[in-house]
Amino acid sequence: MSRLLLVAFDPTDALGGAGFAGxxxxxxxxxxxxxxxxxxxxxxxxxxxxxxxxxxxxxxASAVAGLAGGYSHLASVSAMRSKDxxxxxxxxxxxxxxxxxxxxxxxxxxxxxIVAGSLIETVxxxxxxxxxxxxxxxxxxxxxxxxxxxxNLNLPGTSAVTxxxxxxxxxxxxxxxxxxxxxxxxxxxKDADTFERVIxxxxxAVGGAAGATRAAVDSGIAPNELQxxxxxxxxxxxxxxAAGVSGSTQHMAGIKDSKIIVAINTDPDAPIFEIADLxxxxxxxQALPELQEKLKK
Amino acid sequence: MxxxxxxxxxIDPYAKVGPLADxxxxxxxxxxxxxxxxxxxxxxxxxxQKEKDPSIEIVAVTIGGSECTEQLQKALAxxxxxxxxxxxxxxxxxSSLSKELEAxxxxxxxxxxxxxxQATDGDNNQVGQMLAARLGWPQATFACNVQFSGGKATVxxxxxxxxxxxxxxLPAVITTDLRLNEPRYIGIAGIVKARSKPIxxxxxxxxxxxxxxxxxxxxxxxRAAGKKVASVEELMNELSSRxxxx
Ligand SMILES: Cc1cc2nc3c(=O)[nH]c(=O)nc-3n(C[C@H](O)[C@H](O)[C@H](O)COP(=O)(O)OP(=O)(O)OC[C@H]3O[C@@H](n4cnc5c(N)ncnc54)[C@H](O)[C@@H]3O)c2cc1C
Ligand SMILES: Nc1ncnc2c1ncn2[C@@H]1O[C@H](COP(=O)(O)O)[C@@H](O)[C@H]1O
Numbered sequence: 001m002s003r004l005l006l007v008a009f010d011p012t013d014a015l016g017g018a019g020f021a022g023x024x025x026x027x028x029x030x031x032x033x034x035x036x037x038x039x040x041x042x043x044x045x046x047x048x049x050x051x052x053x054x055x056x057x058x059x060x061a062s063a064v065a066g067l068a069g070g071y072s073h074l075a076s077v078s079a080m081r082s083k084d085x086x087x088x089x090x091x092x093x094x095x096x097x098x099x100x101x102x103x104x105x106x107x108x109x110x111x112x113x114i115v116a117g118s119l120i121e122t123v124x125x126x127x128x129x130x131x132x133x134x135x136x137x138x139x140x141x142x143x144x145x146x147x148x149x150x151x152n153l154n155l156p157g158t159s160a161v162t163x164x165x166x167x168x169x170x171x172x173x174x175x176x177x178x179x180x181x182x183x184x185x186x187x188x189x190k191d192a193d194t195f196e197r198v199i200x201x202x203x204x205a206v207g208g209a210a211g212a213t214r215a216a217v218d219s220g221i222a223p224n225e226l227q228x229x230x231x232x233x234x235x236x237x238x239x240x241x242a243a244g245v246s247g248s249t250q251h252m253a254g255i256k257d258s259k260i261i262v263a264i265n266t267d268p269d270a271p272i273f274e275i276a277d278l279x280x281x282x283x284x285x286q287a288l289p290e291l292q293e294k295l296k297k
Numbered sequence: 298m299x300x301x302x303x304x305x306x307x308i309d310p311y312a313k314v315g316p317l318a319d320x321x322x323x324x325x326x327x328x329x330x331x332x333x334x335x336x337x338x339x340x341x342x343x344x345x346q347k348e349k350d351p352s353i354e355i356v357a358v359t360i361g362g363s364e365c366t367e368q369l370q371k372a373l374a375x376x377x378x379x380x381x382x383x384x385x386x387x388x389x390x391x392s393s394l395s396k397e398l399e400a401x402x403x404x405x406x407x408x409x410x411x412x413x414x415q416a417t418d419g420d421n422n423q424v425g426q427m428l429a430a431r432l433g434w435p436q437a438t439f440a441c442n443v444q445f446s447g448g449k450a451t452v453x454x455x456x457x458x459x460x461x462x463x464x465x466x467l468p469a470v471i472t473t474d475l476r477l478n479e480p481r482y483i484g485i486a487g488i489v490k491a492r493s494k495p496i497x498x499x500x501x502x503x504x505x506x507x508x509x510x511x512x513x514x515x516x517x518x519x520r521a522a523g524k525k526v527a528s529v530e531e532l533m534n535e536l537s538s539r540x541x542x543x
Contacts, residue, residue, distance in 0.1 A: 056463065057426070058435055080457045084438045087391075087423040091430025096392055096508035099421050109512065115314055115418055119323065122513040160435040161463050164451070168459040175458075214475065224441070224455050224476055230420065231475060233457075239541050249313070256517065260539055262532065268525075277523045278535050290529040295536075 002107060004028035004073040006043070007064055009054060009081055011035040012178075016077045018042065019139030023104040026073065032150050033060060040145025048150035054081065055157035061088035063155040068093055068129055073107065075132040078234070079177070082133050090131040097131040098123060100234075102138035116230040117253030137236035137257045173200075174209045176228065181208030182237045182258075184228055187215040188244035188284065195221045198285070199243070202292045211235065213251050229254035241291075243284040247272025264288065298445065299354045300343045301407035302377065303398060303425075305333040306361055306368040307418040316514040323418075323514055332368045335413025337375075338473040341480040342443055343411050344376035350445075354378050356405060360397050362386055366496055373491035374483045380496045381405075387505035391419075395427035396503045402432060407468065409450065414439055414472040429470035437463050439474040 004026045008014035014030050018041035021028045029045040030038050034054055038046045049063060064085075068074060074089065076082035078100050090097040103111040105122070108130065114121045176182060183206070185199040195216065203210040212222030214229060228235055230250040236257035243264045245251060252275055255261060263276035264287045273279040280287055308314055309329040317324045332340070340357065347353040357372035358381040359365045369380040383397055402410065410429075415422040429436035437452035441460065444451045445467075453462045455474045465471075526532045 056435075057438070058429075061430060080439055080455065083422045084426060084436075087426035088430045088436060090392065090423065091395060091427030094392070096390065097421075097423050097427075098509060099423060113517070114420055114514070115308065115323065116310070116420070118314060118517065119316055120515050120517055121511055122515075124510045124512050126508045126510070161437070161465050164462040164464050166456075166459070166461040168456075218475065218479075223459070224474075225457065225459055227475075230417070231415070239536075250310075256520070260536070260541060261520075261523075262536075273523065273525065275520050275523070277520070277539075278532055279523055279525045280527075280529065280532050281525065282529075287529055291532065294529065294533045 001070065002026050002072045003070060004075060005067065005071040006030045007033065007074060007076045007082070007086065008038065009033050009076065009079070011038050013077050014038045014041060015141070015144055016136030017075070018142050018144070019136065020075065020104070020134045022142070023139050024073065024107050026107060031064065031067065035150070036152070037147045037149045040148055041142070043148070046148045046150040048152050049155040049157070050152045051155070051157050056159040056161040056163060057085035057088050058161060059157045059159040060085040061092050063157065064089050065092040066155070072128050073130050073132060075134060078133040078135050086131050086133055093129060093131070095129050095131045096125050096127040098125060099133050101132050101134040113253065116249045117256060118249055135234055173203055174207070176209045176211055176226065176233045176235050179209035179235070179237050181206050181239045182211045182235055183208055183241045183243065184211035184213065184245055185216060185222065185243050185284070186213040186245040187219065187221070189216055189221050192221055198288060202288055205292045205296045208237075213245050242272055242276070243288055245272055246270050247275065298350065298352065298409070299356065299405065299407040300346065300409045300411055301402065301405055302336065302339050302343050302355060302357045302372065303410065303412040304336045304340065304357050304359045304368055304372050305413070305416045306330050306359065306365045307333045307416055310334055310417045316516055320513045320515055322511065330364075330367070332371050333413050333416045335415060335417070335473050337480040338475070338477050339411040339413055340372050340375045340377060341478045342473060345478065346443070346445065347376065356381060356407065358383065358398070358401050360385060360389060360394060360501070369496055370491050371483065373494040374487040375481065376487070377494070379494055382496055382498045383501050384498050385501045385505060387501065388507050389505050390507040390509040391421050391423035391427055392508060393503065393505050394424050395431055397501055397505065398424070398428050399431045400502045402428070409445070409467060410470045412470070412472050414474055425470050425472040432470070434469050435465040436470045436472070437465055438472040440471050441474050441476040443471060443477070
């Protein structure tokens, strides 16, 4: 039997899955790992674990493995949390897995980026079930219908691991993977205060998210969860502004799906200008405040 | 304590690569190979732990062809004590790799497996978690700080929204993220010392094979060529004409 289980880490995650389920062309159910109701996306059943917070991934993997019986496909939106838990799930089920699917050519053939997004590979998968993570930006986003209350399964969430502490930064700014506008900064932002003032201030003024390069993260200029790229977050905003970003392959891997890319860089030969839709050769410290004023209006 | 570090030979992460003309794979003509950057971080972490606790033994393992001895040499030069090459020309996917690694773990009985969160060629981010599941060991992926004491690992890890700290009973699987450490530069002394360290070549004990099969590799469709603007004002005009900020 062919049937998809969309594993949603929270209810908004389910929203990203509607287009993917459509592309697979399979009937599907949603399992909410947290939350009690899912947006109406055409699922036949909406189930909930009953967890108030996400347990460590060993607990998630064993709980989902217990439900996997009736499904040919188990899938989640690509994110660190889903890669952590679903690859473990695939290990439990001895199932083949495909990470970061960007297109489905039927239920067992998929496209995905490889080598820092510089190539696209088509893979054919033999196995039942198949475990997948997918990038929602590659799939249509139908408007959700009325919310559907979930059937609570009261699943166990016991883990061998103890969570000692959690720290979450970012505060009130939109999440990078959801934001319509992203302003990203690189190495020339100098230090954390300057980054927060210049890039953070810009983000707040236009209601956008702040992003960073690995160079900025490595040198302590920006927090890790803001890293965009092959080994950071993959983003797809309407407008991506890269300020003081050279445009390494690894950074570009994370921004290719943006609708409009704007680059501001003092070096006219910076590689970022090869993929930017609009490039301005300028000092970011002069150009950004001016652009911020104008965009704010 | 024994630490097993899984190491993969990958295309130089800074090389620009294209597809083969017939789309059957990646064109690696004139491309250098190196240790997967995340595995280098894993080796570095093991070596730093050994610097704190000299009783630690570090074993590096690779599954691949005989050319992979190059990458094992690098691991030995960085400070691993010995290396294992599971020598094979078979194709593997993350799932079959995790089975072969499981066999190595069963024969070596390490207390900790340190490995990269992802290999920068396939970008799969799967093998560590699959291996942990197969062994029934706890896992901490995306590690940015690792401490061992009293039969436990305390690992801070990167999350989608920040950081969390986990306590894991050993044995456990830990996968590395970029901020964990900065791998050392290998000096001549290390390279010379590495030559006298053993590399144990073994035959695979599982059938290998791939259930995720490559059908085609192609270039990414290029974005339409962009435009340079001379001022913020002109930039705003261009953005407005594209429906932004108008
Ligand atoms: C395995 C691996 C994974 C990686 N993953 C990622 C990833 O996910 N994301 C990522 O970003 N990188 C990643 N990298 C790193 C990547 O290769 C680059 O080193 C990094 O992206 C460079 O960051 P940067 O553009 O901030 O710095 P630089 O390359 O130093 O560029 C700074 C740019 O700022 C310009 N500039 C300087 N002053 C000003 C000014 N006042 N105004 C305007 N412009 C100015 C300069 O001309 C230059 O172009 C990875 C690398 C490896 C090996
Ligand atoms: N052929 C291999 N030999 C040894 N370890 C490997 C091999 N392939 C992958 N690994 C390990 O698995 C990690 C994750 O790889 P992947 O899931 O393919 O992205 C890598 O960082 C390595 O530590």
